[in-house]
Amino acid sequence: MLRLDQVTLxxxxxxxxxxxxxxxxxxxxxxxxxPSGVGKTSVLQAIAGLLPIRVGKHENSFQRIxxxxxxxxxxxxxxxxxxxxxxxxxxxxxxxxxxxxAEAWLPHLNLPMQRAGTYPASLSGGMAQRVSxxxxxxxxxxxxxLDEPFSALDPALRQELTELCDRLxxxxxxxxxxxxxxxxxxxxxxxxxxxxxxxxxxxxxxPIGDVLLDPM
Amino acid sequence: xxxTKYILFPSSGILLxxxxxxxxxxxxxxxxxxTPEQAYRAxxxxxxxxxxxxxxWISLQRVLVGILLGxxxxxxxxxxxxxxxxxxxxxxxxxxxxxxxxxxxxxxxAMLWFGLGNEMVxxxxxxxxxxxxxxxxxxxxxxxxxxxxxVVRVYQFSLWQRLNRFYIPAxxxxxxxxxxxxxxxAVRIVVLAxxxxxxxxxxxxxxxxxxxxxxHQLYAWVLLVLxxxxxxxxxxxxxxxxxxxxxxxxxxxxxx
Numbered sequence: 001m002l003r004l005d006q007v008t009l010x011x012x013x014x015x016x017x018x019x020x021x022x023x024x025x026x027x028x029x030x031x032x033x034x035p036s037g038v039g040k041t042s043v044l045q046a047i048a049g050l051l052p053i054r055v056g057k058h059e060n061s062f063q064r065i066x067x068x069x070x071x072x073x074x075x076x077x078x079x080x081x082x083x084x085x086x087x088x089x090x091x092x093x094x095x096x097x098x099x100x101x102a103e104a105w106l107p108h109l110n111l112p113m114q115r116a117g118t119y120p121a122s123l124s125g126g127m128a129q130r131v132s133x134x135x136x137x138x139x140x141x142x143x144x145x146l147d148e149p150f151s152a153l154d155p156a157l158r159q160e161l162t163e164l165c166d167r168l169x170x171x172x173x174x175x176x177x178x179x180x181x182x183x184x185x186x187x188x189x190x191x192x193x194x195x196x197x198x199x200x201x202x203x204x205x206x207p208i209g210d211v212l213l214d215p216m
Numbered sequence: 217x218x219x220t221k222y223i224l225f226p227s228s229g230i231l232l233x234x235x236x237x238x239x240x241x242x243x244x245x246x247x248x249x250x251t252p253e254q255a256y257r258a259x260x261x262x263x264x265x266x267x268x269x270x271x272x273w274i275s276l277q278r279v280l281v282g283i284l285l286g287x288x289x290x291x292x293x294x295x296x297x298x299x300x301x302x303x304x305x306x307x308x309x310x311x312x313x314x315x316x317x318x319x320x321x322x323x324x325x326a327m328l329w330f331g332l333g334n335e336m337v338x339x340x341x342x343x344x345x346x347x348x349x350x351x352x353x354x355x356x357x358x359x360x361x362x363x364x365x366x367v368v369r370v371y372q373f374s375l376w377q378r379l380n381r382f383y384i385p386a387x388x389x390x391x392x393x394x395x396x397x398x399x400x401x402a403v404r405i406v407v408l409a410x411x412x413x414x415x416x417x418x419x420x421x422x423x424x425x426x427x428x429x430x431x432h433q434l435y436a437w438v439l440l441v442l443x444x445x446x447x448x449x450x451x452x453x454x455x456x457x458x459x460x461x462x463x464x465x466x467x468x469x470x471x472x
Binding site: 045048049050065067069071073075076077078079082086087089090091118119121122123124135139 | 363364366367369370371372373374377381382385386388460463466467468469
């Protein structure tokens with residue numbers, strides 16, 4: 001369970017969200033939408049512990065958090081497989097077990113095994129983002145944070161990865177907070193959306209069709 | 217094409233240097249400059265002499281200990297200063313002092329403090345090498361992409377993973393460059409300190425050859441120092457550099 005109560009989020013000391021409330025139950029999938037700069041990424045960063053919450057109450061009982069950023073953010077000096085292995089080792093898995101687990105996730109993301117030993121610089125944008133997804137999913141997270149992960153990809157690939165994520169999330173029964181500007185992706189992956197209009201105005205939009213009918 | 221680039225050009229460069237050396241020796245006479253041939257013969261003699269080998273071994277040990285301690289101190293302080301502004305501010309006067317003081321003055325002071333011998337030579341080597349490694353480490357740590365550091369935090373890498381799998385590879389290029397400079401400097405500093413104030417080592421042997429007007433041996437020792445630097449670079453640095461920057465050798469993705 002994740003609960004943010006009357007929270008102020010201020011990256012770099014500059015408040016972007018004030019009196020922000022947010023609740024996420026295990027297995028629940030919520031979308032975050034709103035104009036650029038309104039603080040959607042700050043919410044994800046706060047949940048992941050990257051942005052300290054100094055004002056308001058917060059509790060987070062999710063144990064394993066996977067985070068897929070807008071850009072793949074793979075460590076360029078590690079091979080594809082090691083990018084997936086390292087977070088697993090950080091969770092206490094032995095190198096052998098972590099590697100086996102990472103290798104098992106490659107086909108789930110349609111990543112050919114032959115690419116396991118290559119370095120990220122040799123991957124296309126779509127392939128790199130698949131590796132980034134594999135890194136997050138291999139942890140078997142109970143909470144997944146997706147920050148516009150498909151925004152730089154072409155529509156066909158975006159749709160393919162959205163469907164792939166949906167299937168994997170269902171299998172893992174994993175909670176999701178998903179930031180996107182694309183209503184079709186939000187509709188496919190989330191059950192409800194939180195519309196962040198400005199610093200203080202945030203409202204739940206249910207059903208998701210409202211968002212589609214009320215573009216910002 | 218590759219053969220031309222990596223073998224023919226450096227070989228031609230060496231031949232040109234040897235030619236220049238030979239011409240200078242012929243002009244100035246062998247008392248001032250021994251010819252390459254004379255130096256080479258004297259070098260073979262040195263290598264077959266147990267006492268000379270002992271001097272080389274003493275200098276080599278000093279170089280290795282000096283690099284290990286100097287690079288270690290510089291790297292540890294550089295890491296600390298890269299992460300922490302207070303450490304950076306505290307260390308900056310010492311860094312400035314060590315980078316500004318002429319090595320000869322440091323040798324004279326160290327001779328006063330430690331006398332002649334190992335401690336003095338190693339102290340000078342450490343003190344003169346550490347600032348270069350420190351500066352490169354500190355600047356490189358501060359230049360790491362903060363977005364990648366977020367990955368490290370999100371996935372909760374352990375302290376060892378952060379150091380070994382993140383920070384060291386992230387700063388590998390400037391670190392290797394600093395180590396290369398440190399390696400060459402270490403040999404030069406050790407020889408300088410030995411020339412000025414030691415009773416053993418290559419520098420001491422060079423000083424002896426100079427006082428005996430034995431230019432053949434003097435130039436043989438110079439050749440030996442050059443070989444030592446090349447050997448250390450080839451045996452120590454290049455494998456390390458290859459290991460740390462292997463990922464940069466792979467061709468980047470090209471969209472079609």
